[in-house]
Amino acid sequence: LAEIIETSWAREQERLPYHIYIKMAYHLSQEARTGLNEFRIPSDFGNLLFDYQTAAVKIAAHHLNKREGVLIGDVVGLGKTLMATAVARIFEDDYDLETLIICPKNLVPMWEDYRARFRLRAKVLSLSRAIAELPVLRRYRLVLIDESHNLRNREGRRYRIIQEYIQENESKVILLSATPY
Numbered sequence: 001l002a003e004i005i006e007t008s009w010a011r012e013q014e015r016l017p018y019h020i021y022i023k024m025a026y027h028l029s030q031e032a033r034t035g036l037n038e039f040r041i042p043s044d045f046g047n048l049l050f051d052y053q054t055a056a057v058k059i060a061a062h063h064l065n066k067r068e069g070v071l072i073g074d075v076v077g078l079g080k081t082l083m084a085t086a087v088a089r090i091f092e093d094d095y096d097l098e099t100l101i102i103c104p105k106n107l108v109p110m111w112e113d114y115r116a117r118f119r120l121r122a123k124v125l126s127l128s129r130a131i132a133e134l135p136v137l138r139r140y141r142l143v144l145i146d147e148s149h150n151l152r153n154r155e156g157r158r159y160r161i162i163q164e165y166i167q168e169n170e171s172k173v174i175l176l177s178a179t180p181y
Helices: 003-009 017-038 051-067 082-093 107-116 127-136 159-171
Strands: 069-073 099-103 122-126 142-145 173-176
Touching: 017 051, 051 069, 051 082, 051 173, 069 082, 082 099, 082 107, 082 142, 082 159, 082 173, 099 107, 099 127, 122 127, 127 159, 142 159
Parallel strands: 069 173, 099 122, 099 142, 142 173
Antiparallel strands: none
């Protein structure tokens, strides 16, 4: 036991922050490599995804599977919507989940188009209708929230209703934001 403690990271001797950083980077990259090999991209996406998007989708799917949630946070124009759609399709195809997409009202037509185009078994719900509809909505095991930074106020009624829906239905969650928080 003494030998194990002496060689572990938990020993009394202090560690340099750089060594801790390197260890964290190693484990994160190892986890990313695992994600790259764990999932396949649905054929519907053909050549639509760039290499960096394909990698991001697989890694996001790994995190979603392992941690029940993932945040896809990128600047505007890098394809968050397409990547999130691909992740949702992976979980619909591989785990037979159906998706609830919650988004601002102005994005409903875009998401309905993505739903039809990529054959998602999904319902699109505007954020403004969440309070009225979520308490009586059937169970969706995957919830995708676009512009999720709009839910920063944990004291707000909308936040609480969405959180309760996710907890009661044991839903996995994909958050999208160009303004990560």
